[in-house]
Amino acid sequence: MLKRLSPKYFSSNVRCIYHLSRIKDISVGKHKDGDKIQLKGWVKTIRKMKDNVFLDLNDGSCATNFQLALSKSLLRETAYGSSVDVCGTLERTAKNQQELKVDKLRELGKCPLSEGYPFYPKKSYAPDYIRNYLHLRPQNSTISSTLRVRHHAVKCFTNHLEKEGFFQMHTPIITSNDCEGAGEAFLVKPASRQLLQMISKKDVPLEERYFDGPSFLTVSGQLHLEALAHGLGKVYSFGPTFRAENCKSPIHLSEFYMLELEEAFLDSLEELSNRIESLVKSATKSLLDVAVEDVALVREKSTTFTIEESFAWLEKPFPRISFREAINVLQQNKSKLKGTIQPENGINKEQELFLVHHFQSPVFVLSWPKLIKSFYMRECEHDSDLVDALDFLVPHVGELAGGSIRENNYSKLEARLPDHDSLRWYLELRKFGSITTGGFGLGLERYLSWVLNVHNVKDVIAFPRWAHNCAM
CATH class of the missing domain: 3.30.930.10 (Bira Bifunctional Protein; Domain 2)
Structure with missing residues (x-):
C-alpha cells in the first residue's frame, strides 16, 4: 500500500525540480524561457477558454499580475482570491510575453465570496468603503x-x-x-490601577506615579x-x-x-x-x-x-x-x-x-x-x-x-x-x-x-x- 505524502513533502520535493521565485524577479528578467519556476500568490482573474484556463496571479512583490496557462483539469474549484502554489515552465505567448505553463497547482486557501468577502473581481470601490476593511484592504x-x-x-x-x-x-x-x-498630547499611564497603588510615592498623583510625573506619547x-x-x-x-x-x-x-x-x-x-x-x-x-x-x-x-x-x-x-x-x-x-x-x-x-x-x-x-x-x-x-x-x-x-x-x-x-x-x-x-x-x-x-x-x-x-x- 502506497504511503500518502504530506503537503510538506510535496513542497520540499518540488523545490528540487522547480526554482521558487517571485513575479518581480521574472519581470526584471532574472529568468529565461524554459526555466522551471514555482510561484505562490493570489488569483486575481480567471479566463476560461475551450481547452485551457488562464489565471492572473499576484504575489505582492510588484504591481504586475503574471499570467498562468493551465488545463481545465488542474483548476478544479480554485476561484478569484484563492491562494495557490503553482509549478511550471516559462514560455512565450503569441504576443511574445512570458507566461507560466502550469504543470502542478495546489490550492493553499479558498476565498468564498459568498461568505462576506468585500471585494469582487473587476469592480472598483470608493476609498471610504475599502477603509472599512483594514485587515483585507492590502x-x-x-x-x-x-x-x-x-x-x-x-x-x-x-x-x-x-x-x-x-x-x-x-x-x-x-x-x-x-x-x-x-x-x-496623549497621556500615558499603566492600565493596571493595582500597579499604580503598589508604586505609590508621597505627593505624586496616582495617575502620574509610574514616571513620577506626567508622561505623553511624543x-x-x-x-x-x-x-x-x-x-x-x-x-x-x-x-x-x-x-x-x-x-x-x-x-x-x-x-x-x-x-x-x-x-x-x-x-x-x-x-x-x-x-x-x-x-x-x-x-x-x-x-x-x-x-x-x-x-x-x-x-x-x-x-x-x-x-x-x-x-x-x-x-x-x-x-x-x-x-x-x-x-x-x-x-x-x-x-x-x-x-x-x-x-x-x-x-x-x-x-x-x-x-x-x-x-x-x-x-x-x-x-x-x-x-x-x-x-x-x-x-x-x-x-x-x-x-x-x-x-x-x-x-x-x-x-x-x-x-x-x-x-x-x-x-x-x-x-x-x-x-x-x-x-x-x-x-x-x-x-x-x-x-x-x-x-x-x-x-x-x-x-x-x-x-x-x-x-x-x-x-x-x-x-x-x-x-x-x-x-x-
Whole structure:
C-alpha cells in the first residue's frame, strides 16, 4: 500500500525540480524561457477558454499580475482570491510575453465570496468603503501599490540622508514634554490601577506615579534630536508621532510618521531651505527610479497627467518668499479666496494651496511672526517681531514640512520657555558648548498623498488612527 505524502513533502520535493521565485524577479528578467519556476500568490482573474484556463496571479512583490496557462483539469474549484502554489515552465505567448505553463497547482486557501468577502473581481470601490476593511484592504491592488511605494519612499529618504552624513536616531515615544506646546498630547499611564497603588510615592498623583510625573506619547522628536545634534552633528529620526485632535481633515491623523532632521552649525533659512529641497527632489527621483510602476498605478485612479507632467517640478528651483510677501500676494487676490485673510492667525490650507497655484510650484514661506510660532524658534536678527522659521508648501496638501533655526541665546530662550521644570535640560543645551542648530519635520503621509495624488492620508498608511477610529 502506497504511503500518502504530506503537503510538506510535496513542497520540499518540488523545490528540487522547480526554482521558487517571485513575479518581480521574472519581470526584471532574472529568468529565461524554459526555466522551471514555482510561484505562490493570489488569483486575481480567471479566463476560461475551450481547452485551457488562464489565471492572473499576484504575489505582492510588484504591481504586475503574471499570467498562468493551465488545463481545465488542474483548476478544479480554485476561484478569484484563492491562494495557490503553482509549478511550471516559462514560455512565450503569441504576443511574445512570458507566461507560466502550469504543470502542478495546489490550492493553499479558498476565498468564498459568498461568505462576506468585500471585494469582487473587476469592480472598483470608493476609498471610504475599502477603509472599512483594514485587515483585507492590502489585497486591493491600489492599496498594495501604495504600501510598496511607502516602503520605497522611506528607503529613498534614508539613503539620501546617509549619503549626506546624517545618523538615524531613535527618539523616545514616551516623553515628559509636549514639544509643540499645543496640548494635543496623549497621556500615558499603566492600565493596571493595582500597579499604580503598589508604586505609590508621597505627593505624586496616582495617575502620574509610574514616571513620577506626567508622561505623553511624543508629538515630535525634535527636542531630543537637538540634544543628539550637540554631540553627533547631523541626526534624524523617522518614527511615529501622535496628536490628540478631534479633526476629520483628510490631511490629519492621530498617529503618523514624521521624518525629523536636526543639523548642527546650520545658521540660516537659506541653508535649511536648500536642505529640504535637496532631500525632497533626491528622494523623489530615486522613488521614481525604483517604484514608477506602482506610482503610476495609484495615480491613474485620480489623474490623467503623465508621470513626466506630474513631476516636472523636479527640474525647477522652488521659490522662496517671506511671510509678509505671502500675505501681500493673498491680499492682492482676496477675491479669489473664500476665507478671510488674518495674518495674526497665519496662513490656512486654502491660502497655502493658493500660493502653490500662484507660483506654479512648491514654495517656501520664510520669516514668520514670533507670536504665532513655537518658543524654540530663533528671533530674527533684523526684526525682533519675526522668527527664523519656514513652512514648505506643496500642491494638494499644503504644508508638507515646517522648520526653523533654533534659538540658542540662553536669556531669550529662558524668557519664552513654557515649562521651566520639564524643559530645564533643554535650556542647559545653551549653557554647555552651545551651538546653532536648525531642522525640520516632514510628514511621510502628506508626502505620499502629494506624490501619489491620494486625497486622504488615511489611504497611504496601513492602519490609520483618528478620533473614534482605532480598529485592530
